[in-house]
Amino acid sequence: MFRVAESIQYEGDNKTFIWKHPCENFNNLTQLTVHESQEAIFFMNGQALDTFGPGRYTLETQNIPKLSDYLKRLVGKAESVFHCEVYFINKTVQMSLRWGTDTKVRFLEPTYGVPLEIGASGEMNLMVSDSRKLLVKLVGTTKGIAWDEGVGEGFTKSLSASFRPLISNSVKSNLASSIKARNINILEIDENLGILSESLRESMLPGFEEYGLTIPEFYVNTVVLPEEDRNFQRIRELHTVSLQKKMIEAETDVKVTRAESEATVTAAERQAVLERQTTETEVARRAAERELIGAQAEAEAAKLKGIAAAEIARAQGFAEAEVMHAKGYTQKDVLQADVQKAYAEGIGNMTINGSGGGVAGDMLGLGIGMAAAGAVSGQVGDMFKGFTIPQADASKPSTKIVCPNCNSEVPENSKFCLECGTKIELLAENEIICPSCGQKTNKGKFCMECGATLVKKCAKCGSELVPGAKFCLECGEKI
Numbered sequence: 001m002f003r004v005a006e007s008i009q010y011e012g013d014n015k016t017f018i019w020k021h022p023c024e025n026f027n028n029l030t031q032l033t034v035h036e037s038q039e040a041i042f043f044m045n046g047q048a049l050d051t052f053g054p055g056r057y058t059l060e061t062q063n064i065p066k067l068s069d070y071l072k073r074l075v076g077k078a079e080s081v082f083h084c085e086v087y088f089i090n091k092t093v094q095m096s097l098r099w100g101t102d103t104k105v106r107f108l109e110p111t112y113g114v115p116l117e118i119g120a121s122g123e124m125n126l127m128v129s130d131s132r133k134l135l136v137k138l139v140g141t142t143k144g145i146a147w148d149e150g151v152g153e154g155f156t157k158s159l160s161a162s163f164r165p166l167i168s169n170s171v172k173s174n175l176a177s178s179i180k181a182r183n184i185n186i187l188e189i190d191e192n193l194g195i196l197s198e199s200l201r202e203s204m205l206p207g208f209e210e211y212g213l214t215i216p217e218f219y220v221n222t223v224v225l226p227e228e229d230r231n232f233q234r235i236r237e238l239h240t241v242s243l244q245k246k247m248i249e250a251e252t253d254v255k256v257t258r259a260e261s262e263a264t265v266t267a268a269e270r271q272a273v274l275e276r277q278t279t280e281t282e283v284a285r286r287a288a289e290r291e292l293i294g295a296q297a298e299a300e301a302a303k304l305k306g307i308a309a310a311e312i313a314r315a316q317g318f319a320e321a322e323v324m325h326a327k328g329y330t331q332k333d334v335l336q337a338d339v340q341k342a343y344a345e346g347i348g349n350m351t352i353n354g355s356g357g358g359v360a361g362d363m364l365g366l367g368i369g370m371a372a373a374g375a376v377s378g379q380v381g382d383m384f385k386g387f388t389i390p391q392a393d394a395s396k397p398s399t400k401i402v403c404p405n406c407n408s409e410v411p412e413n414s415k416f417c418l419e420c421g422t423k424i425e426l427l428a429e430n431e432i433i434c435p436s437c438g439q440k441t442n443k444g445k446f447c448m449e450c451g452a453t454l455v456k457k458c459a460k461c462g463s464e465l466v467p468g469a470k471f472c473l474e475c476g477e478k479i
Contacts, residue, residue, distance in 0.1 A: 010088040101119050
């Protein structure tokens with residue numbers, strides 16, 4: 001029956017990759033509808049002419065230029081009814097297409113070196129990448145093609161049947177090599193299914209692309225292990241022993257790590273205690289240093305106060321001496337004047353040759369006082385030659401006090417040295433002040449308190465120095 005189509009659209013299901021429209025006669029103004037993820041290709045006499053993507057088209061001359069040119073050559077006009085074939089290509093991704101090996105794969109297990117036989121199965125996603133290539137190489141003149149058989153009437157074979165040999169051969173050839181190349185333990189195969197899946201996809205992808213198909217995803221879901229094989233059972237036993245050994249080693253490592261951690265914590269605590277003790281000791285030491293510095297400061301202040309007092313006394317003495325000098329006399333003159341005055345007063349009160357008072361006695365007393373003062377003439381003085389005037393005993397040595405610090409002469413009854421301010425201890429005739437410890441000790445060569453030597457020696461020649469000497473008697477070095 002001859003029928004002219006006025007509307008062309010896809011009427012197959014989603015499991016079909018390529019579907020041929022049953023009508024082959026079309027008017028020039030026929031409407032063509034192509035859905036999303038589809039393509040439509042016009043064939044005439046086994047040649048692919050025009051390709052249409054998603055959309056709605058009116059089949060006019062300008063829309064199908066190749067078909068129009070072809071018709072003009074045949075009938076001389078483009079408005080007549082024409083005969084051609086229209087194929088709809090489903091470009092959606094076909095999900096979860098099952099695959100599996102038909103026989104076991106024999107390979108040498110890389111860890112233990114024993115032969116084993118394994119199988120594999122899984123799923124894959126497939127889609128059309130080149131519509132013309134798939135039509136020309138695989139579909140031909142059939143009404144279409146799907147993954148499984150029996151989907152569409154007139155489909156002579158399925159993609160599953162067409163590509164089963166390619167899939168099986170690729171899996172058998174590359175499964176064992178992938179396991180060996182990555183040194184995968186057969187008992188840990190499930191942990192590496194992703195790696196094996198990508199490796200197998202890359203190996204079989206060129207075979208599918210040759211027919212205009214591509215594999216977006218390929219999954220190895222199961223690797224069938226030879227559970228009844230004695231070699232495999234032995235491998236499992238050895239693996240169990242190995243795991244137990246690793247567990248023992250891991251537990252030992254944990255114990256060692258824990259012990260090391262505890263030792264580290266203990267060491268840190270001890271270090272903290274030592275640092276705290278060190279800090280306390282340092283604080284105590286610094287406190288002692290502060291106390292020592294304070295004591296030294298007080299001693300220095302006391303010393304400076306003594307020196308200041310001595311300096312003041314010395315300055316006062318110098319000032320009095322300067323005043324006396326300005327008046328034309330010295331302290332010695334004052335003392336002599338006082339002695340003479342007292343002596344004259346005593347003589348004036350005396351009774352001359354047992355006589356009593358009266359004018360003559362007063363005159364004689366005055367004459368004696370004046371003679372004693374050296375103010376009368378020599379004739380009056382001769383009158384008193386019979387009188388004995390007591391004189392100072394020149395044979396008795398005077399007591400001389402020397403500062404133990406600077407060896408300067410210190411006046412009698414002075415409590416501080418006028419030169420350096422050192423406190424002067426009142427000493428007995430046979431006592432001195434030790435220059436090392438500052439304590440009284442008997443004169444000799446060594447101190448009775450600290451044992452330090454009391455003999456001064458020349459710093460240049462080492463000879464013993466005479467007390468109070470300013471130069472060494474041996475080498476002349478200034479002391």
